[in-house]
Amino acid sequence: MKVYSLLSLGEKHKENFSFKVLVHGENRNLSHATMNRPGLALTGNFQIFSNNRIQLFGKGETAFLYQEQHNPGLLVNCKKLMQEPVPCWIFTHGLFPPKAIIDLADEMKCPVFSSNLSTSLFAIRSNQILTDEFAPRGVVHGVLVDIFGVGILLTGKSGIGKSETALELIQRGHRLVADDAIEIKSIKGGNILLGAGIRKEVAHFMEIRGLGIINIPHLFGTGAVRESKVIQLIVYLEEWTDTTTFDRLGIERHYKQLLDVTVPFRKIPVRIGRNIAIIVEVAAMNARLDNMGYNATRDLDDTMKRYMEKNK
Amino acid sequence: MTTAEITVLNKSGIHARPAALIVQIAGKFSSDIHFARDEDRINAKSILGVIALGASHNTTLTIEADGPDEKEAVAALVEIFQSKFSS
Incomplete structure (x- = not known):
């Protein structure tokens, strides 16, 4: 299970959340993407309480907090709601809690934030951002290119010519996402596979045997690269031998599972004299x-069947 | 599969030259060889992959080799790490 430092996450996505820090508190960790509305807990019902989730306070919960003077048990419940592993409290609509609550949070070192967004918008945005942050990830070996807007992951054994193929594709006006070590992430709830270089400092360099390391944006311009791309097709470059059989019609669809995402898959035989870049471009x-x-x-x-029908 | 834990001993970490030496040695073996660091697994035969590890002084990596000459491969790689890439 992945755990994030709350402050580093908050800092990274500050703009999306339009955050204000009310109580800095201690740096707590976040281990879940979902949030909890603490209405029941505020009334003292802590059964099946999701204490490892972000506690989200909308208009209703906040109004309830302002009854603190008439409700002696409320501060006790709040104190319980601020104990670790509760990651933080977040108020929406730009609201903030009464001073007694702020003081309590200070004492408990519980981070408290306020967002100008509405509760539902905040929940939607944070859900999208956090599920992507917590998305399953992995590293694959290959070259990721964007060809006419289609993200293609070129794979195959070391030395088969992945980088050379990608280089020709770049020369033909397509874009390099990353060479060699590709970080993949299954985002949007596991439907989409996003690829990028594992380290952005290295992503746009390539190794071409005989030349060494080359810098793609320096050679071809910034238009020749992009940072990340959804992987829509996996191409496997395979050495052409006399015994292997290849799909001649291309009717059958093949798929490959990466991080449980199903991605179309195609094998392309490689032989001297075959222009792989053009084949990949057409793919x-x-x-x-x-x-x-x-x-x-x-x-x-269909056309031939109609023709044969007519000429029977 | 043969594995071994190694530490980067040279002061400047795995920069271009050590990386070139690593892939040159890894490339001599037919086994699949990877370096694992935290969640990342990098092909030891790819120079940009090895550079992308960003392994600085004192970083601990795991070598994983799988294939007919896995033991020899791991031994050879452990040796160049221990010699601080001086060959």
């Missing part, structure tokens, strides 16, 4: 046609 365009519902093999097949 990208074909993937787009496929998404639009067109399949050349099926089209040809």
Whole structure:
């Protein structure tokens, strides 16, 4: 399970949350992406209380806190609500709690924030951001390129020509996301696989055998690179031998699972004299046609069947 | 699979030259060889991958080799780390 330091996360996404720090407190950790509305806990009901979640105070909860003078048990419940592992309290609508609560939070070292967003907007945004932060991640070996807007991960054995293929694609006007070590993340609840370089300092360098290390944006301009891209097709470059059989029609669809995300997969045989870059480029365009519902093999097949029917 | 824990002993960490030496040695073996650091697993035969590890002085890495010559591969890599890449 991943754990984040709350302050580092808050700092990173400050703009999205339009945060104000009311009580700095201690630096607590966050281990869950979801949040809790503490209404029941405020009334003293701590059964099945999600104490490891962010505690979100909307208009209702805040109004309830202002009854603190008429409700002697409230401060006791609040104190319990501020104990670790509660990560923090967040008020929405730019609201802030009564002074007694601020003092209590100071004493308990519980971080308290206020956001100008409405409760629902805050919940939606933080949910999106936090699920992406907590998304499963991994590292794969390959080159990630953006070809006509299609994110293609080139894979294959070391020395098969992944980087050389990518270089030719860049030369043809496409974009490099990262070479070699690609960090993958399954975002948006596990439907989308996002790829980027594992370290952005290294992502836009490439190693070309015989040349050494080259810098892509310096050679081709900043338009030749991008930081991250959704992986929409995995291409596996495989050495062409006499015994291997390849899909000749291209009707069958193959998929590969990466971090439980299903991604279309295609094997491309490599042989001297085959221009792999052009084949990969066409694979990208074909993937787009496929998404639009067109399949050349099926089209040809239907046309020929009609022709044969007519000439019977 | 053969694994070994190693520490980066040279002061300047794994910069370009040590990385080149590492991939050159790893490339001599047919086994799959990886370096693991926290959650990341990097192919030891890829120079940019090894540089991207950003392994500075005193960083601990795990070598993982899998294949017919895995023992020899791990031994050879441990040796160059211990010699602080001076060969």
